[in-house]
Amino acid sequence: MLQGKKIVLGITGSIAAYKSCLIIRQLIKKGAEVQVVITPAGKEFITPVTLSALTSKPVISEFFAQRDGTWHSHVDLGLWADAMLIAPATASSIGKMANGVADNMLITTYLSMKAPVFIAPAMDLDMYAHPSTQKNLKTLQSYGNHIIEPGTGFLASKLEGKGRMEEPENIVDCLEQFFARKESMKGKKVLITAGPTYEKIDPVRFIGNYSSGKMGFALANECANRGAWVELVCGPVSSAMQVNNQSIHRTDVESAHEMFEACKALYPSMDSAILCAAVADFAPERTAEQKIKRTGDDMVIRLKPNPDIAASLGKMKKKGQTLVGFALETNDEESNAQVKLKKKNFDFIVLNSLKDEGAGFRTDTNKITIITADTKKDYPLKPKEEVAKDIVDNLECL
Numbered sequence: 001m002l003q004g005k006k007i008v009l010g011i012t013g014s015i016a017a018y019k020s021c022l023i024i025r026q027l028i029k030k031g032a033e034v035q036v037v038i039t040p041a042g043k044e045f046i047t048p049v050t051l052s053a054l055t056s057k058p059v060i061s062e063f064f065a066q067r068d069g070t071w072h073s074h075v076d077l078g079l080w081a082d083a084m085l086i087a088p089a090t091a092s093s094i095g096k097m098a099n100g101v102a103d104n105m106l107i108t109t110y111l112s113m114k115a116p117v118f119i120a121p122a123m124d125l126d127m128y129a130h131p132s133t134q135k136n137l138k139t140l141q142s143y144g145n146h147i148i149e150p151g152t153g154f155l156a157s158k159l160e161g162k163g164r165m166e167e168p169e170n171i172v173d174c175l176e177q178f179f180a181r182k183e184s185m186k187g188k189k190v191l192i193t194a195g196p197t198y199e200k201i202d203p204v205r206f207i208g209n210y211s212s213g214k215m216g217f218a219l220a221n222e223c224a225n226r227g228a229w230v231e232l233v234c235g236p237v238s239s240a241m242q243v244n245n246q247s248i249h250r251t252d253v254e255s256a257h258e259m260f261e262a263c264k265a266l267y268p269s270m271d272s273a274i275l276c277a278a279v280a281d282f283a284p285e286r287t288a289e290q291k292i293k294r295t296g297d298d299m300v301i302r303l304k305p306n307p308d309i310a311a312s313l314g315k316m317k318k319k320g321q322t323l324v325g326f327a328l329e330t331n332d333e334e335s336n337a338q339v340k341l342k343k344k345n346f347d348f349i350v351l352n353s354l355k356d357e358g359a360g361f362r363t364d365t366n367k368i369t370i371i372t373a374d375t376k377k378d379y380p381l382k383p384k385e386e387v388a389k390d391i392v393d394n395l396e397c398l
Helices: 015-029 048-055 074-080 091-099 105-112 125-129 131-142 168-182 214-225 256-269 309-316 333-343 384-396
Strands: 006-011 033-038 083-089 117-121 146-148 189-194 199-202 205-207 229-234 248-252 272-275 282-284 303-305 322-329 348-353 369-371 376-378
Touching: 006 015, 006 074, 006 105, 015 033, 015 048, 015 083, 015 168, 033 048, 033 074, 033 105, 074 105, 083 091, 083 105, 083 168, 091 105, 091 117, 091 131, 117 131, 117 168, 125 131, 131 146, 146 168, 168 214, 189 214, 189 256, 199 282, 205 282, 214 229, 214 248, 214 272, 214 384, 229 256, 256 272, 256 309, 272 309, 272 384, 309 322, 309 333, 322 333, 322 384, 333 348, 333 369, 369 384
Parallel strands: 006 033, 006 083, 083 117, 117 146, 189 229, 189 272, 229 248, 272 322, 322 348
Antiparallel strands: 199 205, 282 303, 348 369, 369 376
């Protein structure tokens, strides 16, 4: 899967820098082309001559190659690469990357990178566990970077483990796994809904729910990372919720009716739809044009049913299309999910319960059960990025 891939290898000032030689050898053995970018501190641990001999390319360290004005273009590197791997990544470089401190060639290359970025932290355990380092790593993950967690060899979404850098063979395996997944949904088109809907009472008030959109965004990123084109229809979420993958087209809506119209228009051309949004079942019968003033001790708001997006798409579903739903329940969870599965014509339904600590709205984790007409599979509590992998794995098996 690495044959012909162009990899920018970033090396920072860590004692683990010597392991970069092993990474280079394995990447080249698997057919990749490697360009090293090293920080000034990194050159204190390993010489550019060694790295250049392994890659058959001059090592890039400074902005300017010579005193005649010749310079290295970090923008060109960002366009050239299929992936950027920063291994080892020190706490200092991680902090600079998270906060955009572009004071060396490696950081400017990272900030210009159009390809996926993989980061292998390397530092002592106390530094790794420090809240500032953890915050910076979470920030980098929120930007769409992949953290190769120390001691696991898997693409991490939970930030635990020892501070030492992951072993070179496991780092290279992570890149291979990524590129293998990247092709698995190539050519597929997936509709995903995310977030809440807001149903206006008046210009300043609404009926809504606590959905953050995190699960839907994780699903969108996972499908795009596997090569799919994703249409993400998103209700009102925090401005911090952003998509950075060029294979995701985002449509922002506010109300259930707007989400219904967007989904109805998009679904006929999709291969699959994952309905993750927490759509309001009801909306105010009337929306006041002006802010409602308090005039008495109570107020009655009459509600009308919103369009049933899931049921409508279930009726529209054609041969070859798949439809996945979600059920967030507070009681009789499994029986309610089974009814919804059949009624909405889902291929499978993802059940989660507000009774499970760490699952549901406004959390970074989720605990799900995937139910089909014939099967049921329980999954443990996981970060939502990992849950997204489980859901998309099931989608690919249909």
